[in-house]
Amino acid sequence: MNPIAFNIFGLDVRWYGIFIATGILIGVIFSKYTCKLKSIDYEKMQDIxxxxxxxxxxxxxxYYVLFNLNDYDTFFEAINIREGGLAIHGGVIGAFLSAWIYTKNKNLSFIKYADAAVPWLIFAQALGRWGNFFNGEAHGGEVTxxxxxxxxxxxxxxxFIEGSYYHPTFLYESLWNLMVFFILIYLLKRKSKDGVALAxxxxxxxxxxxxxxxxxxxxxxxxxxxxAQxxxxxxxLIAIVILVIIKKRRD
Incomplete structure (x- = not known):
């Protein structure tokens, strides 16, 4: 697969970036719906x-560079993300930590805003895996x-890479994430307790x-x-702890 979608003024625009940007844009626009379900301010969600x-x-x-330090000779190579090299776990940690600090300083409910955000986060992750597909990465071992x-x-x-077929693990994860997206929307529509969607x-x-x-x-x-494992x-374990706390508070 060709990782480059098109070229603008000599600059390659890659499918990887297109899928990530599309996922973010969809999340920003349609989080207005989940904000209504949680009765929170959409404009404050945009700020977050x-x-x-x-x-x-x-x-x-x-996160990605720290575990691949030997692959980078210069600082500029280490910060170049145009060809991939983003670890979702690091991204989620960075997003949640900064959002928690911001909501705490603004006296907002981190849990409520996180509940409204996670359907679109997992949807963006589902789209982002297709960027991995076009980059020829995030696949599994050889298959027949x-x-x-x-x-x-x-x-x-x-x-079909270098003469062999490989597990399309990007597809497995993308489809799973899409299923989780619908489950999260269902939970929000059912007015589940704060934190259930996040957990x-x-x-x-x-x-x-x-x-x-x-x-x-x-x-x-x-x-x-x-x-990642x-x-x-x-x-x-964190998800279980959150659910146990929610249950104890309800009881």
Whole structure:
């Protein structure tokens, strides 16, 4: 697959960036709907997004670079994100941490705004995985033609890399994230308790990521440990703790 969508004045515009930008734009526009479901101020949500977005990008890149330091000879190589190299866990941590600090300083409910934001965050993640597809990254190990033939032709073509077929793990995660998106919208429409949507997002994404990461060939590693699997386990525990706290408060 060609990672470059088009060229403007000599500057390559990559599919990776297009998918990420589209996901962010959709989230910013349609979070107005989820803000209504949580009875919170949409304009304040926009403020939070524009504060959190740069920290999400910084966090995503910093997280990725820290575990690939040997791949970069200069500072400018380390900050160049046009060709990929963003870790979603770092992005989420950066976004949530900056949003928490901002809402605390503005006396806003972080939990309510997070509940309204997470459907669009997981939707953006679902779109972003297609950027990985066009970059030829975030795939799994080798598979047989018999296995890959069950997928559409364009998936087969994209997963045929250097003479072999590979697991389309980007697709597994994208479809899972899309399912989680609809579950989160359902929970918000049912007026679930504050924090339930946030916990569901963290738990369900972490659960899928743990297993999908085991199939991938490009995992960030710390010795023998796949970092994403470790972070996913922590995410599952955090989700459980949030749900337990919600239940105790309700009782």
């Amino acid at each position: 997004v524009f504060i959190a977005l740069p920290f999400a990008i910084i966090g995503a890149r910093l 033609y018999e296995f890959i033939s069950k997928f559409p032709q364009f998936i087969q073509k994209g997963m 569901t997002y963290i738990g369900m994404y972490s659960l899928a990521r743990f297993f999908i990461e085991g199939l991938r060939t490009d995992s960030l590693m710390f010795g023998p440990i796949r970092i 470790l972070v996913s386990l922590i995410g599952i």
